[in-house]
Amino acid sequence: MNKPLTGHIRTDGEAIWIDDYLKLGGYQSLSVISKMLPQDVTKLINDSGLMGRGGAGVSTGFKMAAVPMGEKAATPKYLICNADEMEPGTFKDRWLLEGNPHQLIEGMLVSAYAIEASVAYIFVRGEYKLAIKRLEQAVKEAYSKGFLGQSLDMHVHPSAGRYICGEETALMNALEGKRATPRSKPPFPPAIGVWGKPTLINNVETLCNLPHILNHGIDWYKALSKGVNAGTKIYGVSGHVKKPGAWELPMGTTARELLEVHAGGMKDGYEFKALLPGGASTDFWLEDKLDTPMDFASTAKIGTRMGTGTMIVLDDKTCPIGMLLSLEKFFKQESCGWCTPCRDGLSWVAEILSAFERGDGREADIAQLERHARLLGPGSTFCALAPGAASPLATGLKYFKDEFLRHIQEKSCPYANHLHR
Amino acid sequence: MPTIFIDNKPYNVQPGQNVLHAAVSHGLNLPYFCWHPALGSAGACRQCAVQHFKDESDTQGRMVMSCMTAATEGSRFSINHPTAKSFRADIIEWMMTNHPHDCPVCDEGGECHLQDMTVMTGHNKRRYRFKKRTFENQDLGPHINHEMNRCITCYRCVRYYRDVAGGEDLHAFSASNKVYFGRFEDGPLDSEFSGNLVEVCPTGVFTDKTFRAYYSRKWDLQTAPSICQNCSLGCNISPGERLGTLRRVQNRFHPEINGYFLCDKGRFGHRFVNEKNQVKVVHPIGPLIKEGLMIGIGSPRASLEANYALRKLVGADNFYDGHTELEHRLLSKIMEILSQHPETASLEDVRNADAVFILGEDLTQTAPMLALSIRQNLYKRAQDGAGTQGIPDWNDLAIRNAQPELPKVVYLAHDIPTKLDPLVTHKISTDLESIQDWIPALKAAKNPVIIAGTSLGSEPLIRMSIELRKMAPQAKLCYVLPAANSFGLMLLKPKSTPLLTHRGETAIVLENNLPLSTLSHLHNIIAIDFLESETTKNATLALGCGSFAETTGSMVNNEGRAQRYYSVFERREQRPESWRILRDLGDFSWQNIDELCAEFAQEFPIFEPFLKQVHNTQFRIDGQKIARQSPEFSGRTSMYTNISLHEQAPLQDPDSPLAYSMEGYHGDMPPDLASSYWRPGWNSVSAFNSLSHATSGVKLKP
Amino acid sequence: MLSAEEKSEIDHEITKFPVRRSACLEALAVVQRHRGWVSDDTLKAVADYVGMSATELDGIATFYNLIYRKPVGKKVVRICDSVSCFIMGYDKIRSKIEQELGIQLGQTTPDQEFTLLPTPCLGTCDHAPALMINDSLHRDLNEDNVAQILRHE
Ligand SMILES: Cc1cc2nc3c(=O)[nH]c(=O)nc-3n(C[C@H](O)[C@H](O)[C@H](O)COP(=O)(O)O)c2cc1C
Ligand code: SF4
Ligand code: FES
Numbered sequence A: 001m002n003k004p005l006t007g008h009i010r011t012d013g014e015a016i017w018i019d020d021y022l023k024l025g026g027y028q029s030l031s032v033i034s035k036m037l038p039q040d041v042t043k044l045i046n047d048s049g050l051m052g053r054g055g056a057g058v059s060t061g062f063k064m065a066a067v068p069m070g071e072k073a074a075t076p077k078y079l080i081c082n083a084d085e086m087e088p089g090t091f092k093d094r095w096l097l098e099g100n101p102h103q104l105i106e107g108m109l110v111s112a113y114a115i116e117a118s119v120a121y122i123f124v125r126g127e128y129k130l131a132i133k134r135l136e137q138a139v140k141e142a143y144s145k146g147f148l149g150q151s152l153d154m155h156v157h158p159s160a161g162r163y164i165c166g167e168e169t170a171l172m173n174a175l176e177g178k179r180a181t182p183r184s185k186p187p188f189p190p191a192i193g194v195w196g197k198p199t200l201i202n203n204v205e206t207l208c209n210l211p212h213i214l215n216h217g218i219d220w221y222k223a224l225s226k227g228v229n230a231g232t233k234i235y236g237v238s239g240h241v242k243k244p245g246a247w248e249l250p251m252g253t254t255a256r257e258l259l260e261v262h263a264g265g266m267k268d269g270y271e272f273k274a275l276l277p278g279g280a281s282t283d284f285w286l287e288d289k290l291d292t293p294m295d296f297a298s299t300a301k302i303g304t305r306m307g308t309g310t311m312i313v314l315d316d317k318t319c320p321i322g323m324l325l326s327l328e329k330f331f332k333q334e335s336c337g338w339c340t341p342c343r344d345g346l347s348w349v350a351e352i353l354s355a356f357e358r359g360d361g362r363e364a365d366i367a368q369l370e371r372h373a374r375l376l377g378p379g380s381t382f383c384a385l386a387p388g389a390a391s392p393l394a395t396g397l398k399y400f401k402d403e404f405l406r407h408i409q410e411k412s413c414p415y416a417n418h419l420h421r
Numbered sequence B: 001m002p003t004i005f006i007d008n009k010p011y012n013v014q015p016g017q018n019v020l021h022a023a024v025s026h027g028l029n030l031p032y033f034c035w036h037p038a039l040g041s042a043g044a045c046r047q048c049a050v051q052h053f054k055d056e057s058d059t060q061g062r063m064v065m066s067c068m069t070a071a072t073e074g075s076r077f078s079i080n081h082p083t084a085k086s087f088r089a090d091i092i093e094w095m096m097t098n099h100p101h102d103c104p105v106c107d108e109g110g111e112c113h114l115q116d117m118t119v120m121t122g123h124n125k126r127r128y129r130f131k132k133r134t135f136e137n138q139d140l141g142p143h144i145n146h147e148m149n150r151c152i153t154c155y156r157c158v159r160y161y162r163d164v165a166g167g168e169d170l171h172a173f174s175a176s177n178k179v180y181f182g183r184f185e186d187g188p189l190d191s192e193f194s195g196n197l198v199e200v201c202p203t204g205v206f207t208d209k210t211f212r213a214y215y216s217r218k219w220d221l222q223t224a225p226s227i228c229q230n231c232s233l234g235c236n237i238s239p240g241e242r243l244g245t246l247r248r249v250q251n252r253f254h255p256e257i258n259g260y261f262l263c264d265k266g267r268f269g270h271r272f273v274n275e276k277n278q279v280k281v282v283h284p285i286g287p288l289i290k291e292g293l294m295i296g297i298g299s300p301r302a303s304l305e306a307n308y309a310l311r312k313l314v315g316a317d318n319f320y321d322g323h324t325e326l327e328h329r330l331l332s333k334i335m336e337i338l339s340q341h342p343e344t345a346s347l348e349d350v351r352n353a354d355a356v357f358i359l360g361e362d363l364t365q366t367a368p369m370l371a372l373s374i375r376q377n378l379y380k381r382a383q384d385g386a387g388t389q390g391i392p393d394w395n396d397l398a399i400r401n402a403q404p405e406l407p408k409v410v411y412l413a414h415d416i417p418t419k420l421d422p423l424v425t426h427k428i429s430t431d432l433e434s435i436q437d438w439i440p441a442l443k444a445a446k447n448p449v450i451i452a453g454t455s456l457g458s459e460p461l462i463r464m465s466i467e468l469r470k471m472a473p474q475a476k477l478c479y480v481l482p483a484a485n486s487f488g489l490m491l492l493k494p495k496s497t498p499l500l501t502h503r504g505e506t507a508i509v510l511e512n513n514l515p516l517s518t519l520s521h522l523h524n525i526i527a528i529d530f531l532e533s534e535t536t537k538n539a540t541l542a543l544g545c546g547s548f549a550e551t552t553g554s555m556v557n558n559e560g561r562a563q564r565y566y567s568v569f570e571r572r573e574q575r576p577e578s579w580r581i582l583r584d585l586g587d588f589s590w591q592n593i594d595e596l597c598a599e600f601a602q603e604f605p606i607f608e609p610f611l612k613q614v615h616n617t618q619f620r621i622d623g624q625k626i627a628r629q630s631p632e633f634s635g636r637t638s639m640y641t642n643i644s645l646h647e648q649a650p651l652q653d654p655d656s657p658l659a660y661s662m663e664g665y666h667g668d669m670p671p672d673l674a675s676s677y678w679r680p681g682w683n684s685v686s687a688f689n690s691l692s693h694a695t696s697g698v699k700l701k702p
Numbered sequence C: 001m002l003s004a005e006e007k008s009e010i011d012h013e014i015t016k017f018p019v020r021r022s023a024c025l026e027a028l029a030v031v032q033r034h035r036g037w038v039s040d041d042t043l044k045a046v047a048d049y050v051g052m053s054a055t056e057l058d059g060i061a062t063f064y065n066l067i068y069r070k071p072v073g074k075k076v077v078r079i080c081d082s083v084s085c086f087i088m089g090y091d092k093i094r095s096k097i098e099q100e101l102g103i104q105l106g107q108t109t110p111d112q113e114f115t116l117l118p119t120p121c122l123g124t125c126d127h128a129p130a131l132m133i134n135d136s137l138h139r140d141l142n143e144d145n146v147a148q149i150l151r152h153e
Helices: A018-023 A029-034 A038-048 A060-065 A093-099 A101-115 A129-144 A168-175 A204-223 A255-262 A296-301 A320-334 A340-358 A363-375 A385-399 A401-410 B019-025 B082-097 B113-121 B156-164 B194-200 B264-268 B304-314 B325-340 B347-352 B368-388 B396-402 B435-444 B459-471 B486-491 B578-586 B593-603 B605-613 B685-690 C004-014 C020-035 C040-050 C054-061 C083-087 C090-101 C145-152
Strands: A078-083 A119-124 A153-158 A199-203 A232-239 A245-250 A272-276 A310-315 B003-006 B009-012 B049-053 B062-065 B076-078 B144-146 B171-173 B180-182 B206-208 B236-242 B245-251 B294-297 B356-359 B410-413 B424-428 B449-453 B476-480 B506-510 B524-529 B541-544 B553-556 B561-565 C075-080 C114-119 C131-133 C136-138
Touching (some): A018 A101, A029 A204, A038 A204, A060 A101, A060 A199, A078 A168, A101 A199, A101 A204, A119 A129, A129 C136, A168 A199, A199 A204, A232 C083, A255 A272, A255 A310, A320 A340, A320 A385, A320 C083, A340 A363, A340 A401, A363 A385, B003 B019, B019 B685, B049 B082, B062 B082, B082 B113, B144 B194, B156 B194, B156 B368, B156 B396, B194 B264, B304 B506, B304 B578, B304 B593, B325 B459, B325 B486, B347 B476, B356 B459, B368 B396, B368 B410, B424 B435, B435 B459, B449 B459, B459 B476, B506 B578, B524 B578, B593 B605, C004 C020, C020 C040, C020 C054, C040 C054, C075 C090
Parallel strands (some): A078 A119, A232 A310, B003 B076, B410 B424, C075 C114
Antiparallel strands (some): A272 A310, B003 B009, B049 B062, B553 B561, C075 C131, C131 C136
């Protein structure tokens, strides 16, 4: 039971359907909560120390407690599962959605009970065709078994595609059938959310934790971790490593263990240069940070972030500037276009990086990039997309300065694989 | 009034304001784009960044967007802090990465908010070395020009057009740095309020196409305060003239009437001033030799002064109404009602009402700004609702998310579909059978407004307005009248236009095109008008007068508010005011408008308070007349060299404290004399934020 | 303009929302499933059906990546150009596909069989490089298997 979220997921690629799920003890947490008051469920989750797995690491219980309760609260209240996984390098939610859709539904039932939500949406990436199919099937099964349809209605909503839809307030606009630009915060979604009603939004992995916490208690849950924050975490590694993949491991597993043990180390002929610890919007880490436990608190302590916990490894054969260009082009394209720094700043950044890859980089450009890395950071923009884009840029500039200079001197990209179109 | 500190200086601010609004109201140079006083804050452009300090000892501070920050008692900010200052320069630099360098050929140049803000932040060197992104433009019809490459993506256009004006055919398209503002396909903009885009857009994306056809820079326009002539609401406008043609009309802020906006009729409906078929001016006119009965037919589109002069000439007994008989009957009823219940509603009252009851007016057609005021009203109700959820009035984005459905406070009786229908809670037919259903809401309302009018020619509707008023004494009444000066004309107590039977009568018809049925009874017509009409063609004598744009006079709007408009025109051959023509016909002695008004006030004491308040010809500021031309006005010494090589002396204006000159007073002035907004560094309409927004005009009671 | 089948599918989507117009994106997805892409006329019909102006719906539609406002081929090949795929050889895969199909990114083959588009991260980074052909995902691509995959899809 040290892999509560993924331990049962089949290795043949098939999902766990309702009968098997029930046999494995599925939906048992519903009888646990049926003996509890909603507020007590919230308190339990709060005490469990569960932190949101969507990237920002906000206490789940804290968010649940922010939803207005009692008769005066506006209704209907909405629960939304953020399954928009589109952060480059992130591939953890797909596993949970495709492998064990009922676990998510059960988690959502727990959360909906705690906040007295009557309608739930699973906002899932449009490209996750298999996940969508399986979620729809599982929701149908849950209805037929009476788990859904009594106090909670649930809909699967495929996104029309945009990274910004993962930002929770933009997601609400997308769900309402509007342009998915983020909303002003405050007010926060628990108070005023989708269609003006109280709304709680949580990541897939976050929600999947809930049944297990209810079933086994908070002591058990805390003991799963070897880091500061509680529970397990789905980590992943991609890049030129021997065994790229995703694993559910104790929270606080070090980056080195992930890289060297679980991913099997670098592929032959490739050397480690740096990594992004948790998706595209995190800082580059060099070798010196590899022993950091990958949890929210430990990474924050050294002034960086774990993000989604799915790391991307940069090797010595790959152009770091090409990698930055790929990242920043993504952010530029996916900028919603609402605020100026992100909309116009990121396209400038992408233009410069692309110039470097063409062999047209100039020294003054480095200063421009540095300026942008600073300006796109927290506090300048309307939402967290641009600060996300600034993270790899700022650290990339710091760690790969000589690579930039080499591109200028050689008037071309010295690497074989480059990205300049 | 809370006090906030900006760069360590205390400022008193309006309760509930955001820091940006407070700062620009005090005339501080804090640049911004997406905020607009009528649109609230969006936090999109990030231009208005300031440093926010926790307390006096905090010197670091934290950068915030001033438009998204409440100006609460004792809070401390800095505009000059290097962090915020350099960030603002960065923002402009980003905006300019794609902006074309086309100011010299851009219509907005010289009154461009983007130009001003660029200068204000000190951005003057282009470091972006890549290609600019470009767009294709759309044909948006005859009024609005579209030049998308100039867009800085502040979202003001759609926030105005969709959210304020309720237009559905302008939207933001695409995302990233390709966001495009336009229509689904080429075609004229649907909204009756599209023209405000010209003033709302802070750059040259949306400009006035009618102006473009005969363009002049802002500083070369001669402007004066004026009143829109197109309906009875009396919206304040600022017409601009050059070389004897009217070039454009812009909004002139009036807090109780039009506020920041005009309707398209008001903005684009004044081109008749430049029409060629003007009635010839006759000079000189001798006194009229009166033979037999002479009657005068006044006009609801002529000034009070002209109507009074006519009345004086023909005598009170022979002064007839220029309205139709039916209109006269309805107007008399309205005057009677208002004499007993004199509290009329201004547009601001309509914007603030908690319930609006409309009896038989299709407002978008008959009084468009009243329709816009109702839309604004619903937003204000949403603001109130959001306020109870802790959202400040200026946080537009949050308000619209918190109150996804506009409150339902509009009741309408009409038999045809109207553009307001989607906002109406309850619509009934004009037979008023189910009006009972309205009563509970009416009685429960704290400050309702009841709107009726003359457009359907129905007396029962007007009677119903007073019935409703009796049930709800807290309600204010608002009547939509046939023309700009209908109210004023009625105050002169004209007789209803009779079915004239005596063929021998001489009729002086003032600025009015009579129906053929009336015309055919008249044998001998002296017609005074600006443009040729059936009446002037059938007249024995047609005398050309000046349009509103080249004369000075007073009108009374639908709420009974008397206001003066001033000539903006400097024609080489000046066209006379109708009252001067009538003065000559009657051999009266008035040399200027003051002399006429002195007599007028004696005879009609009701106008006394207005005529006391209006700035008479002797009014001076710092001993100077007020300049109609900007200090930068070009070509004064040479603009008429095609006529004469000698520099012509500026035209003298005997009727106002304004001068047809760049010389004269230019600073702060009373609101009814201010015609263009300007402050150092603020050349666009945005200058209005730092001006006093006092109300003007005097409400009269019949 | 909308077929009975499309209408009934859209009606079903509408039941999922408290507000009719909120279903507009789902409605576009429905017609796109049937027609491959969303033409101007289709867009107008959908706008009408959900109760908004064509301008508003187009403003929304053009915001998103998965609504095609231009015709696409029978098979839309969407190749991931995000970071992990880049590291694992996106540029080679892309060149290979461009060669195979004789078109560039953003283009459609003259026989209307294939359209080649880039896509952000497909969330299968441990099996990079990856692409999607219509609804099916293909992973662990290399220069050898990609031609095969194109042929067999
Ligand atoms: C640009 C952007 C994209 C995001 N994308 C996702 C996403 O795909 N999935 C997700 O769960 N959270 C995403 N987030 C974080 C969400 O805004 C939100 O914090 C999260 O869904 C909350 O769930 P949690 O409390 O369970 O972590 C994104 C945030 C930003 C700023
Ligand atoms: S940072 Fe600004 S432009 Fe970028 S996605 Fe967020 S709101 Fe949109
Ligand atoms: S005016 Fe404040 S962000 Fe635009």
